[in-house]
Amino acid sequence: MSVETVSPIYYDPFxxxxxxTVHATWRRMREEEPVYWNDRYRFYALSRFEDVWNGYHDTATxxxxxxxxxxxxxxxxxxPSVIFMDPPEHGVMRKLVSRAFTPRRIAALNSxxxxxxxRCLDPLVGSSGFDYVQQFGALVPPMVxxxxxxxxxxxxxxxxRWFDEMLHREEGQTEQMNPTSLNASLQVHAYATKLIEERRRHPGEDMISTLVDAEIEEDNVRRRLTDDEVALFVVLLAGAGVETVARLLSWTAVTLAQHPDQRRLLVDDPSLVPGAIEEILRYEAPSPVNGRWTLRDFSAHGVDIPAGSKVLLLNGSANRDQREFTDPDIFDVxxxxxxxxxxxxxxxYCLGAALARLEGCAALAGTLARFPEWEIDESELxxxxxxxxxxxxxxxxxxG
Ligand code: HEM
Known part of the structure; x- marks a missing residue:
């Protein structure tokens, strides 16, 4: 009699x-261990849609x-960056920085x-191919x-270039910073500080002028942001708004090459482009893992997570949960x-979501208008x- 052995699940994001093949691992986690424990790095992970959703809303835990x-x-x-704050401090800072992201301001970026x-794609027309990320997808977001x-x-x-270097990683590195990225962050910080001084003297219509001019209320005292707070926000934008969009565009090129029938639908009917970007965002989340620290005990699916634990919210897995989406592994624009x-x-919730969508749609529409078909060799990725x-x-x- 043969005994079927099932291997234990192992997941770590490093x-x-x-x-x-992470989608297969996440599928097993959702079905077999919806509250997963990793003993090596000592974290829990939530993988089902409802659990991840609730986790984002429960900032008290x-x-x-x-x-x-x-x-x-x-x-x-x-x-002291907005993304690393909890309510109520977070709400005060968010209200302020969100002034730089009003729908009017974002729509004004379209042209x-x-x-x-x-500018990126026209010179490539007539070529036999190009690097969709290096020559296009990674260039647009930092310029914006x-x-x-x-x-x-x-x-x-x-x-x-500084933003690029900030995101530099050493082979096998699990630490956040290395000399190259640290040096680039310092340069961005120094450059932002210089800009802030200039904008205090000569305000304009730009984001920095908005931030230096705005006031926040803390403990019933009104104050302006310090130069350091504004400069840190500029550094945050490099992390939050550059690499994520570049990865979205990388998935756009790869996923549509893997699904030429879906790409054909978009070429025939460009009005489907916004829906396609939404489906690419769902299907391959560019930022699939978000960490949290528990402030109090929490229980789910029979597992107790004590206060003072590391928990990963797996967006990328939640987006493939069949409890939320019909046929979640099918890519359907x-x-x-x-x-x-x-x-x-x-x-x-991402302050740059509308901007990311705008960039995604403009990039995809511009690509399809010039290059209705392309192929990739997965070994070259x-x-x-x-x-x-x-x-x-x-x-x-x-x-072709
Ligand atoms: C496809 C592109 C993008 C993805 C997948 C993405 C993803 C995310 C996620 C998952 C969060 C929540 C983090 C958390 O809860 O801990 C977030 C927050 C944030 N994102 Fe994005 N993002 C994208 C583009 C952008 C862009 C273009 C910008 C700005 C130019 C931006 C600025 C921010 C900021 C400032 C926050 C912090 C908001 C807060 O803490 O209140 N993101 N993003």
């Missing part, structure tokens, strides 16, 4: 091999004050984004942030999506994988 990356969760973070798309910050056109590329968790939810971000640093595409 393991590049696991990452290659799941705190952001230890950062949101697994490698920082043991200690409270030293940075600049379209110009950037044209430079524009939002009101940085002169000829200095935006310098900022883009016409899917009617009511909600997904790619941008988190609740208090910390270069994955980027950190404990929070997932996608590709290089996606060579081959044109």
């Amino acid at each position: 393991d590049v091999q696991i990452d290659r 799941f705190s952001s004050t230890h950062g949101v990356q697994l490698e920082t969760l043991d200690e409270p973070t030293a940075f 600049y984004i379209e110009t950037l798309v044209d 942030i430079g524009y939002m910050l009101g940085i002169p056109e000829d200095e935006r590329d310098m900022l883009r 016409r899917r009617n999506i009511q909600r997904h968790i790619t941008f988190g939810f609740g208090a910390h 270069v994955p980027v994988q950190t404990s929070t971000v997932r996608g590709f640093a290089s996606v060579p595409i081959h044109l």
